[in-house]
Amino acid sequence: MKKLLLIAAIAVLGANVNAQEVRFGAKAGYSYSTLKMKEDGKSETSDPLHTFYVGGLVEYKLSDKFALQGELLYSPLGGKMKIQAADPQDPTTFLNFKAKRTLHTLLIPVSAKYFITEGLSVSAGANVGLILSAKEKLTADLGLGPLVELEGDQEVDIKDQVNALNLAPFLGAEYALENGLFFDARYNLGVSNLAKHAEGNGKLTNSFIQVGVGFKFGGN
Template sequence: MKKFVVLAFVLLIGIQAEAQVKVSPGLRGGLNISTLTNIDDNSSKTDFYLGGLVNIKFNKFFSVQPEINYSRQGDEGRYFENGRYYTEKYELNYVTLGAVAKFNFGGGGFHLLAGPSLDLKVSDNYVNTNPEDFDLSFVGGLGYTLPNGLTFEARLKQGLIDIYGYDGIDDGYYYDQVILNQVFQLGISYTFKTK
C-alpha cells in the first residue's frame, strides 16, 4: 500500500510539473426534468437551473470544475379528492455546491464528467410533509465544448439521501420507501477566456 501511495504522489507531482494549469470562470444554465423515486402516481416536472463555474484545466485531457447553482427540482404529483383526480407541481429548490471531473476524449471537445454535489434546500411548497434540508447527489454525464468556450451537456443527477426520512408507521400505514431526487439536465455553459 505504501508503494502505491508513493507512486501516486510521484505521478501527481510529475503531472503538475508538466501541466500549465488554466483557470477559467464561466456561467451555466439549462433545463431540469426532475422527479422523486418510489412515489405512486407522480410524473416528472420541467424547470430550470442557473449558476456559475470555475474550470480548472490541468492538461488537454483532464479538468476539475467547481460549480454553484440554483436548481428548481421536485415532481408533479397526482391525488384523488372529491371524486376526481388533481395534479400539483411540488417544488424543491436548492442551492447546489458541486465539483465535476471532466475527461476529454483524445484532448478534443467531447468529454465525460462525474462528481459529487451538496444540495442545500432554500424553499419548498410541501404542506403536510417537511422534506430534508439537504441532499447529497452524484452527477454523471457527457458534453461537447467548442473552441470558443461554449459547452453543451447532458447530465443525470441522482440524489443519495431519503428526502422524506420515512421509516415508521403513520395512521396505520407503514412507510419504508426511500424517496430520492432524480434530475436529468440539458444545458449550456460558457467559460471566459483568460490570459
C-alpha cells in the same frame, strides 16, 4: 548528478504548471425532474417537473486530458405526484388530485472530467443539493380533460416535511468550442431520502436531467 536531478524536477514542475489552466464561466439550461417514492417493496415515479437551472462554474485543468470542475447553481426541482383522497362529504367516494411539489434547491456539483478530444469531455461527480424551500400546490383531476386548479388554493409550505440535503451522483458530457461556448448534459441520480417523517422503509428521492449551454472565459 544531484544538480541534474534538480534541473529535471524543476523542468517537470514548470511543464506541469504551464499545463494547468483555470477558467471561470456561467451556464443555464433545462431540467427534467422527477420524484420517486418507495415503500413496502413498491415504487412509483411522479410525472416530471419541467424547469430550469442557472449559475456559475470554475474549471481547473490539470493536464490536456484531466480537469476538476466545481459549480454553484440554482434550480427549482421536484415533481407532480398523484394523490387519492376521500370526499369529506361522502367518505365512500374518492377524489383524485395531483400535488405539484417544488423544491427550490441550491446545487453544488463537483466533478472530474476526462477529455476524449480537445473539445469533447465526459465527467463523473456528485451534486450536493441544499433545499432552501419546499412548496406544494394541489390541482384536481376530474377525468374531464386538463387538471383543474382548486379555487382559492395557494402553494403550501412543506419545508418541515422535507430533509434539506439532496445528494445526487451524476454522469455527464460536454462539447466546447474554441471561443468558450459549450453545451453539456447530465443525469443526476437522487440517493438521499427527502421524506423527513417517512414511515417504516418509505423513501422519497429526486432525480433530474440537465441539458444546457454556457460560456467559459479566463485561463493562464
